[in-house]
Amino acid sequence: MSVKEETRLSRILINQQEHYSTWPDDKTGRESPARAAHTSDVTAAFRSEGCLMARAAFSAAEVAALEHEISGAAGEYHPEATVVEEGRQSVRSMYGGHASSPLIHRLICDERLMAPAMELLGDEVYLYQFKINTKAPLVGDRWPWHQDYAFWAHLDGMPSPDAVTVAVYLDEVNEFNGPLFYIPGGHRAGLHRCEPATCAGMALGGSDVSANLRFTLSADVVGALVADHGLRSAHGPSGSAFFFHANLPHASGLNLSPYSRRQIFITYNAVGNALSRSPKRAEFLVARSNEPLRAISGSLLAA
Ligand SMILES: O=C(O)CCC(=O)C(=O)O
Numbered sequence: 001m002s003v004k005e006e007t008r009l010s011r012i013l014i015n016q017q018e019h020y021s022t023w024p025d026d027k028t029g030r031e032s033p034a035r036a037a038h039t040s041d042v043t044a045a046f047r048s049e050g051c052l053m054a055r056a057a058f059s060a061a062e063v064a065a066l067e068h069e070i071s072g073a074a075g076e077y078h079p080e081a082t083v084v085e086e087g088r089q090s091v092r093s094m095y096g097g098h099a100s101s102p103l104i105h106r107l108i109c110d111e112r113l114m115a116p117a118m119e120l121l122g123d124e125v126y127l128y129q130f131k132i133n134t135k136a137p138l139v140g141d142r143w144p145w146h147q148d149y150a151f152w153a154h155l156d157g158m159p160s161p162d163a164v165t166v167a168v169y170l171d172e173v174n175e176f177n178g179p180l181f182y183i184p185g186g187h188r189a190g191l192h193r194c195e196p197a198t199c200a201g202m203a204l205g206g207s208d209v210s211a212n213l214r215f216t217l218s219a220d221v222v223g224a225l226v227a228d229h230g231l232r233s234a235h236g237p238s239g240s241a242f243f244f245h246a247n248l249p250h251a252s253g254l255n256l257s258p259y260s261r262r263q264i265f266i267t268y269n270a271v272g273n274a275l276s277r278s279p280k281r282a283e284f285l286v287a288r289s290n291e292p293l294r295a296i297s298g299s300l301l302a303a
Helices: 003-015 033-049 060-076 102-108 111-121 148-156 219-229
Strands: 051-054 082-084 091-095 125-135 143-146 163-169 180-182 241-245 250-252 261-270
Touching: 033 051, 033 111, 051 111, 060 102, 060 261, 102 125, 102 261, 111 125, 111 163, 111 241, 111 261, 148 163, 180 241
Parallel strands: none
Antiparallel strands: 051 241, 082 091, 091 125, 125 261, 143 250, 163 241, 163 261, 180 250
């Protein structure tokens, strides 16, 4: 590793909040013993904590381009793939829609996202789900405690939780604008039983695009997990990328601040963990192709 790279890596690491595991920031693509050692440390930390933060992985110019793309795309989303906040007009989530945008496709294939995803899953990956969560200023609503794998296992038949989601931050995420809360290490207990009182999912049919999640964790489960593992929130500057395990228990609160909190959520599934039957849910919830993605390096803006 050159002195320049070492200085850059040290700066990135110094900038991390202490509790995050961090992805090596050597964007040169060259392997070095130091990088390889750090990579395996990071993978071990992900296994232990269930998450990983790459702070400011994308530049301000890249974030601006994504913001522009998303604001232009908003009108093009199908009503059935768009969730509005309960009792309000403001958009909560937009699912799918990535196929029509070369920039979003480029983001999905970005090496800064795909390399960690492949490393953490130990396999090639394909896109499982894409969505944009726009937690609007003053009205952005909560997400109850849940594990994503509950949806993929119960509704889609995903064989194992060998999938990772990355949240790409289009805004700074702080204590005010509804950050993701998570229980570090809470994924290690596996998928929790679905409590009838908190889970209507087994009984419901049709689309599960709703602000009311079908599979949530009971207060008892959350209380016990937090007592064992503690609680954290995923703060970071815009351009950050927060990777989390399919079984990581997570939630988020209201956005009562005047700041928006827009995040793109990309779920990568390991190719070896592809569904063995055709999914029943809509294509905007479960992508149909399980062809491995090919990573693209360099800036999102390099055409
Ligand atoms: O956007 C958020 O705050 C939470 C999103 C979430 O939990 C999810 O999509 O599974």
